[in-house]
Amino acid sequence: xxxxxxxxxxxxxxxxxxxxxxxxxxxxxxxxxxxxxxxxxxxxxxxxxxxxxxxxxxxxxxxxxxxxxxxxxxxxxxxxxxxxxxxxxxxxxxxxxxxxxxxxxxxxxxxxxxxxxxxxxxxxxxxxxxxxxxxxxxxxxxxxxxxxxxxxxxxxxxxxxxxxxxxxxxxxxxxxxxxxxxxxxxxxxxxxxxxxxxxxxxxxxxxxxxxxxxxxxxxxxxxxxxxxxxxxxxxxxxxxxxxxxxxxxxxxxxxxxxxxxxxxxxxxxxxxxxxxxxxxxxxxxxxxxxxxxxxxxxxxxxxxxxxxxxxxxxxxxxxxxxxxxxxxxxxxxxxxxxxxxxxxxxxxxxxxxxxx
Numbered sequence: 001x002x003x004x005x006x007x008x009x010x011x012x013x014x015x016x017x018x019x020x021x022x023x024x025x026x027x028x029x030x031x032x033x034x035x036x037x038x039x040x041x042x043x044x045x046x047x048x049x050x051x052x053x054x055x056x057x058x059x060x061x062x063x064x065x066x067x068x069x070x071x072x073x074x075x076x077x078x079x080x081x082x083x084x085x086x087x088x089x090x091x092x093x094x095x096x097x098x099x100x101x102x103x104x105x106x107x108x109x110x111x112x113x114x115x116x117x118x119x120x121x122x123x124x125x126x127x128x129x130x131x132x133x134x135x136x137x138x139x140x141x142x143x144x145x146x147x148x149x150x151x152x153x154x155x156x157x158x159x160x161x162x163x164x165x166x167x168x169x170x171x172x173x174x175x176x177x178x179x180x181x182x183x184x185x186x187x188x189x190x191x192x193x194x195x196x197x198x199x200x201x202x203x204x205x206x207x208x209x210x211x212x213x214x215x216x217x218x219x220x221x222x223x224x225x226x227x228x229x230x231x232x233x234x235x236x237x238x239x240x241x242x243x244x245x246x247x248x249x250x251x252x253x254x255x256x257x258x259x260x261x262x263x264x265x266x267x268x269x270x271x272x273x274x275x276x277x278x279x280x281x282x283x284x285x286x287x288x289x290x291x292x293x294x295x296x297x298x299x300x301x302x303x304x305x306x307x308x309x310x311x312x313x314x315x316x317x318x319x320x321x322x323x324x325x326x327x328x329x330x331x332x333x334x335x336x337x338x339x340x341x342x343x344x345x346x347x348x349x350x351x352x353x354x355x356x
Contacts, residue, residue: 002055002059003051003055004050004051004052004054004055004058004155004157005049005050005051005058005321005323006048006049006051006055006058006059006061006062006157007046007047007048007049007062008045008046008047008049008062008063008065008066009045009046009047010044010045010066011042011043011044011045012042012043012045012066012067012070013037013038013039013040013041013042013043013070014040014041014042014043014070014073014074014077014080014165015037015039015040015041015074015077016074016075016077016078017071017074017075040074040077041073041077041080041081041165041166042165043069043070043073043163043164043165044163044164044165045066045069045070045161045162045163045164046161046162046317046319047061047062047065047066047159047160047161047162048159048160048161048177048319048320048321049061049062049157049158049159049160049277050157050158050160050175050176050177050321050322050323051155051156051157052155052156052157052158052271052273053154053155053156053279053282054154054155055154055155056153056154056155056278057153057154057155057156057157057276057277057278057279058155058157060153060278061157061159061277061278065159065161066161069161069163073165080166083166141277141278141297153278155278155279156276156277156278156279156282156295157175157276157277157278158174158175158176158177158273158275158276158321158322159172159173159174159175159177159276159277159299160172160173160174160175160177160178160179160191160319160321161173161299162179162190162317162319164306167305167306167307168303168304168305168306168307169181169303169304169305169306169317170301170302170303170304171190171191171301171302171303171304171317172299172300172301173191173192173193173194173275173299173300174194174275174276174277174296174297174298174299174300175193175194175273175275175276176193176194176195176272176273176321176322177191177193177319177320177321177322177325178191178193178319178320178322178324178325178330179191179317179318179319179320180317180318180330180333180334181304181315181316181317181318182314182315182316182317182318182334182337182338183309183311183315184312184315185334185338187330187331187334188304189330190302190304190317191300191302192300193322194273194274194275194296194300195263195265195272195273195274196258196260196265196266196267196272196274197258197261197262197263197265198274199274199275200222200258200265202274203220203257203258203267203274203294204220204222204257204258205220206220206293206294207219207220207257207294208220210293213289213290213293213294214254214257214289215284215287215288215289216254217254217255217284217287217289218254218255218256218257218268218289219251219252219254219255219256219257220256220257221246221251221252221256222256222257222258223236223246223252223256227248227252227253229253231248232248232249232250232253233247233248234247234248235247235248236248255268255269257294263326267291267294267295268284268289268291268294269284269285270282270284270285270291271291271295273295274294274295274296275295275296275297275298275299276295276297277297279291279292279295280292282295313341313346314338314341314342314346316337316341318333318334318337320333
C-alpha cells in the first residue's frame with residue numbers, strides 16, 4: 001500500500017513555451033530521460049500533500065502540481081522577464097496582449113459564449129479566475145478528475161505548496177496543513193487551516209443557496225444539540241446570536257451539514273477538511289450524495305518578500321501536515337528546529353537534510 005502522505009522538492013526553470021511543448025500536458029512529460037533544461041527564470045518549489053481515502057491524489061499532486069505551475073508561469077514569462085515594464089491592461093488567455101481589433105463593428109459573439117464586462121470595460125468570462133495561484137490548484141483538481149479513471153487516482157489530499165521565485169516566497173494552502181517562517185527566532189504564520197469549523201459560514205451558506213446538494217438528508221441549520229422528534233413545534237435557540245429562537249419544523253430533524261466541534265467537526269458526517277484536491281467520488285456513507293460540491297480546491301495564497309528582511313543561516317520555512325500541528329504548537333516546533341540548527345555548522349549543506 002502506498003503512503004497517503006507525499007512531498008515534493010524541485011528546482012525548475014520558467015520560460016516561454018516553444019511550439020513543441022505549447023500543447024503538451026504535465027502527464028505527457030518524460031521523467032528525467034533527457035538532460036534538464038536550465039535556461040529561464042529559476043523557481044524553487046516545495047510541496048506537502050496529506051492524502052486521505054487513498055494515495056492516488058497525493059501522488060498525482062506531488063508529481064504534477066509543480067510542473068503545472070511552471071508551465072502556466074511560462075505563459076507570462078515575457079512579463080516576468082521585464083518586471084520594469086508595466087503589463088498590458090488586458091491579457092489574453094495565454095498571457096499576451098490581445099490582438100488589435102479590426103476596423104468596423106466587431107462580430108457578434110456566439111450564443112453559447114456569454115461574457116460579462118468588468119470594471120474599466122474589459123470583457124471577461126464569467127468563470128475566469130484572475131489569481132494565478134488559485135487557478136493552478138483548480139487546473140490540477142480538474143486534471144485529477146479527468147485522469148482519475150485512467151491512472152487510478154483515488155481519494156483526495158490537502159495541498160500545501162511554496163514557491164520561491166524572483167525574490168519572493170509564495171505559500172498556497174488548501175486544507176489543514178500549515179507553514180511557518182522562523183526569522184530571527186520569530187514565528188511568522190504563512191497559512192490558515194480550512195476545516196468545517198473555520199469554514200462553517202461558507203458551507204452553511206452554500207447549503208442555503210443550493211438545498212438540492214443536501215440530498216433531503218441534511219440541513220444547513222445548526223442547533224446547540226440534536227433535535228428530537230418530540231420537540232416539533234417548540235422553540236430552540238439557533239446558533240446565530242442575532243436570532244432569539246426558532247420554531248422546530250420537520251426539516252430541522254435532518255442531520256446537520258456540519259456536525260461536531262473543533263477537530264471532530266465533519267462535513268456531512270464524513271470529512272474533516274473543506275479544501276484540497278481530488279475527492280471527486282467521495283459520497284456520504286450508504287447514500288448517493290456527493291460531498292465534492294462543498295469542498296473547494298481554491299487555496300489561500302500568502303506572499304513573503306524576501307528582500308524586505310535580513311535572514312540568517314538559521315531562518316527557515318517549516319511546512320507540515322496536521323499530524324504535526326495537532327500535537328504541538330508553532331513555538332515548540334520553532335524552538336526544536338532552532339535548537340538543532342544552532343548546533344550545526346552553517347556551512348554544512350547536509351544540516352537541512354538532517355532536520356527532515
